[in-house]
Amino acid sequence: MNNQNRSFFFNVDWLTIILFLCLLAIGWFNINAAVYNDDQPLFTLASNSGKQLIFIIVAIVVGIVILLLDSKFFYTFSPIFYGITILLLMAVLVVGRNVGGNQAWIPIGSFRLQPSEFAKWATSLLLARQLSTMNSKISDLKTVIPTLAILSFPVLLIILQPDAGSALVFTSLIFVLYREGLPTYYLIAGLMMVILFIFTLLYSKLFVIVALLILLSLLIYSFRKNQKIIVSFVIGFVLSTLFVFSVDFVYKNILKPHQKVRIDLILGIVKDPRGAGYNVNQSKIAIGSGGLTGKGYLQGTQTKFNFVPEQSTDFIFCTIGEEWGFVGSVVVVGLYLFLLLRIIFLAERQRSTFNRVYGYAVACIIFCHFFVNIAMTIGLMPVIGIPLPFISYGGSSLVSFTILLFILIKLDSTRMGVV
């Protein structure tokens, strides 16, 4: 016991913690810039930057507490966490406060709890536990059905809020399944479904089917000697066509108008000058005007004068892009990539499947947030309101990402022990 305590600080992966602290610092400085106002003193607890400092302290305390817990705790209690989260997700539909069309927050005192944030690590833990049970093979129905159930429960509840962005994050867990043996064609099929869904709504179904036909003939031609593959291509084509027709049918005949509008907005088919279109345009202007080296700290006019909406939460990257320029963008994107690769490295060095699966889940969730958020601010993705991990303003988000990451750090620090 004594020995274990002494080695505690050596076993913790300090590199990950340093990356974590860097992102927190970048986040705080940029939130401060986003809310900065010449007329007000630099710092008050009432401002977003003041509150964020409290959240950071809370997050660090939570992180330390996690490191002090027994690592078996997470494996053992994962069903409990999951259960609590599911209950909270149900509760939020009843007692939640509706903010901006999403019923995602439960007010607790002056703060608001966002259960969907906590669902991410709770689900990851249970998923890891499920996949680490003996004889689990992801191609078996016995494994697949419980796995899908674990994933679908929170996703369905979050969609009901409705919070499409958070729900989307869970789909990134497909990489975890892939790593654990999900046949490659599932990954391709999943990717195809997303592409076909988007293209069918953006363009006409005829266009998509013609494109598919061309793709099919090219594939048949290049693999003309391998009959088996050709058959699977043809099957794939038929399934894709059916999928296109069903998406089209569902969109046109089953969805209600307001649901269509929501999809249209996400896909950018409808340009709402006060909504998605305006935000992305202003966000691109802010980032683009930063140039190579940026305008300097607190000098960003676009963010300072509130041209960018949600600038301390979902659009915090605008402040970074405007005030620190391309250099700042490279640093932030680089830090995330470094963190993600480090997490995969950590995951791969685990002895237990539970730890590895959990590590991959952490990587996937952070990756999904990082990619979707930055891609949204520069117009590569439709506006999907999910925060930038560790940087965006917000207590629930920061604390739950910290929990997510520190559980992995804790698991990693005791990887030599037997689970």
Place this chain on the structure above:
Amino acid sequence: MNSFFKRRYIIQGIFILVALVLLGKLFYIQVIDDRYKLSADNNVLRKLIIYPARGIILDRHEKVLVQNEPVYDLMVIPGQVSKMDTLEFCSLINMTKENFDKAFKKARNYSVYKASLFQKQLSATTYAAFQEKLFEYPGFFVQNRSVRYYPDSCAAQFLGYIGEVNDREIEKYDGFYSQGDYIGKTGIEKSYENLLRGQRGVRNIMVDVHNREQGSFFDGKYDTTAVSGDRLISSLDKKLQLFGEQLMKNKIGSVVAIEPATGEILASISSPSYDPNLMVGRQRGNNYMKFLENPYKPMFIRPIQAEYPPGSIFKVINALVAQQMGLITEDTYFNCPGGYRYGKRGFMGCTHVHGTINLEKSIEESCNTYYGNTYHRMIDQAGMRPVNAYTRWRNAVMKFGIGTELGIDLPAERDGLIPTADYYTKIFHNDKWTSSFNISLSIGQGELGITPLQMANVMAIVANRGYFYKPHLIKAIGEKKIIKKEYTQKNYAGIDQKYFEPVVEGMSNVVNSPSGTAYFSKISDIEICGKTGTVQNPHGKDHSVFVAFAPRNNPKIAIAVVVENAGFGATWSAPIASLMIEEYLRDSITRPQYYIDRILKTNLLPEIKKPILKPVVKKDSSNKKTSLMVSATIAKIKENE
């Protein structure tokens, strides 16, 4: 470690690829594409153009002819306009929904990111009400500038007007002006544009998303201050100008008065005129169209653009030129049997049978026969072929500043016309023609065209006994009182001083001798030297012409008066000229009221079948003075009807 270990590389690969895609896009929008920097500047930067006060124009006694009044232009940046209550907006600025849509479309077509004019010249009251709510309409802002105001509504055609630059002018001045800017379109406003306009200033301010000002950009490092336009001092005498405009009311014609010693134009009246205040403000375009449609052509600047055969006043020039050529002297007598016979059957009638008559009397009594003979000598008996003699005569005559523009400081001055020898050769089919072919030139009829300004200038030459300064309307520019060099140089008419005396004597008798043609216009104690003229008008009643200078010695004023369709020169033009002279020299009129009333109350406008369109009255209550002047104009037009 399980059998899918290698899949970690695929996942890592995907992560790296995605990061590179993000960085690629970021590199593109942050480093390569400049568009966003422009948009960002347009988001926060408002270049407020500080329009300098346009230079004011004063009369020769420094009384105001043109000054400035503040107005407020509503500007828009279409890209920043968001959903708004259009109806409330329209009612705030008194605009219809259709016009709003039209104006907005126009602005958007010009540029989504640049400011363009949305509604010009909001009145002070509209602006005050609108200013309160301006913050509710991002993308809109108000720019302050001033418009021209004419306190006495005089000298409209000479002062000219300003208007928005058109595409051609923007191109011509190569970027100095931008859409919505004002530029002098006619008159002094145009010819002195580069002095009057001053230098524009720019103030760069930053605004937030709600269009609220957030302070100056870089502490005003890029701001420039506006420099007011130069103050111009006109040579016009406002009192004399207004008096002349009164006299010429309900008449078509011109009055031009010049100070012979300087060439400064004391009064320049083009009648009918218009109220210059109607060429300002929102109704400018409508009024402009009405002026253009007016059959009496108020926009026509008669003193410099109307060309008339000069009639008998041309005898003055012929008398001087013939003396200089040595073909007649003051003692040359001709017999007037009541007309001049020329060629085989030609006969040019005279007003009377003058009998034997000398040079001096020929001027006083305007004897056609005398000038028929004089012209005959100049063309046929000059010791050369008549064609060449004509050219010599033409050159001598043109030295009086006729047949070519005088170079007044106004745009669109006309040359007038003295036909060339070739012209007559062409009609005659060969060059063997003699004075009989164009004998009417001897008495100023026929193919001649002389503007009233040129007539007045001829009088300045006679007053100066041989030279003139180019007539001009601006006598001093700015505080330094500079003037263009060309207006300070003497131009000689090529006539020796001694030849003027008999002519001047004759001209004095025209007014002062009971037998003179203009004795009715004599003023006690002021010796006016004048010459009447009646211009044959093929389209209707003859035009009445009178030219004069006064006093005889050390003349202070040279004047030409043309009243169209008014008959004899002595009847209308001479009394007007004499009143103008007295007003200028004495500052008061000694003649009885009926003498003035006869002129003021007479309407000599030719009858026009078409109804005259009324000008649109500016509805803006902020400018009561203008409205009053407008009603005066309407009254004027009603009288005409």
